[in-house]
Amino acid sequence: MSKTELPELSCSRIVELIQDKLPALFFVFSRGRTEILAQDLSREWDFLDPEEKSDARKIINAAESEYPGTFSGPGWHILKRLLYQGIAYHHAGMLPPVKYLVENLYSKRLIFVVFCTETFAAGVNFPAASAIFDSTRKWDGHDFRILQNREFYQMAGRAGRRGFDQVGHAVIRIDSRFPEQTGFFDEKFVEPVSGRLIISPNTVLSLLRYKSDTEIGRFLNDNFKTFQTRKREKELADQIKLSKELIVELTSSLCRDTLTLKCPIERARAHRRLKHSRRRGGNKEKELLKRQLASFTPRKCRETDKCRSNAEKLNKLKIHINLLYQEYKSVTEQVDSTFREYGEVRDILENLGYVKNREFFPRGLFALELHVQEIFVTELAFSGIIEDADPAEVAAVLAGVEFVPGKNTRATWLDIPALREASQIRWELLSMGVPERFCVWSDLPGALAYAWYNGASFNELLEMSTFQPGDVFSIFRREIDLLRQIERAAGDNLSIAERVRAIRGRLDREEVALCF
Incomplete structure (x- = not known):
């Protein structure tokens, strides 16, 4: 792989310098910036000839016909224009059918430059002739930092198509404010993979239910x-x-x-x-x-x-x-x-009345079937919210399970009894010493789930919040999966099982149900 470091140039100028080394993946560490840079490039470049535009039009029309609601949302007309020029952007804020369309056009060599976030390198196997870095500094949730060697080579490794290119090219755009941001990546110093065993309530409950003391000791001792x-x-x-x-x-x-x-x-x-x-x-x-x-x-x-x-x-x-x-x-x-953490979580479960030694109580049996925020969701169920509250309110409460709002995330405020009660349950668990990581919940997505349950359109949800389409989609897919877990955990309690199944049916529709 060859690596080139360029001074702070425009996207158009960079593409001009490497136009014989396309297609290119242009890695950007901001969703919004992928869209801005794609539009900037489109003002000076059109990569498709008339025949290629015709091929692209057929694929785009087919996608619009298959998912009419999805391709009528805000921003689609801009992306559509870019696609006809062989330019695209790709990030987690887009709905799956839109991302799949971009990937389909790229695989058919009808897109020459894709502005994408690093998730494109992690989950989609589409090689390119070149990998371009808008920067090698990224926000990690706390501060801006330089990319690790492992992160850089994960993305740069996309450059070089087998059977097409003898060598892949990595191009780094240097920001004059941060001259230290490049020139140090070395495959010899790729960071080692670190073992990470998370002891969740479900982990402890499953071990107590299905493993002997010897097997539990071996599990805790013989892990990476x-x-x-x-x-x-x-x-x-x-x-x-x-x-x-x-x-x-x-x-x-x-x-x-x-x-x-x-x-x-x-x-x-x-x-x-x-x-x-x-x-x-x-x-x-x-x-x-x-x-x-x-x-x-x-x-x-x-x-x-x-x-x-x-x-x-x-x-x-x-x-x-x-x-x-x-x-x-x-x-x-x-x-x-690992042993200490296991003991601490086991003590919490015993104090809350889930288990006693190897004896399982109703809460423990319920939580055993859950795989996300087991304690908080179990307490929601045993408080009567899921069984007795208005179904739309239940949908609003469960949408916030394991949701962490971003710094600039906003949504219409919803004040309903179920959300207030869920907030009180969370506060009581925290006051009893339950760690915050087992009580991750926010009332912010509640208004969207409440409206969606009551028949609102997907575009109406986007108008109610600052969420991007892919974010709304992810919230509901996670909630639908959680509803399946609750239905399984309910067991012989047909009242809860039937109720969550009905709620799931109301949520799993139109844009949210796509590709599933």
């Missing part, structure tokens, strides 16, 4: 996360042992007067401190240094350079071993973290 932690613990222990041996070796090479004021090196340092104290006016420090210097007879030494070098090495080594000790302590505490 624990393996990596123990491996790192051993590596650090070996490094500490080696550093100690080097410290002993270096210390033995120093004469007995090293680090005392008999040593010429230490006396020179003391004189520098004395000179510095005079400038600052530190009388007490000055008098102390004078007395210390006078109390030692200088030693003549012919190996001051060797001593100075070894003393510096010894000092650096001591700093290094202190850092190793700190990391070793942190890693040692993590070795048994």
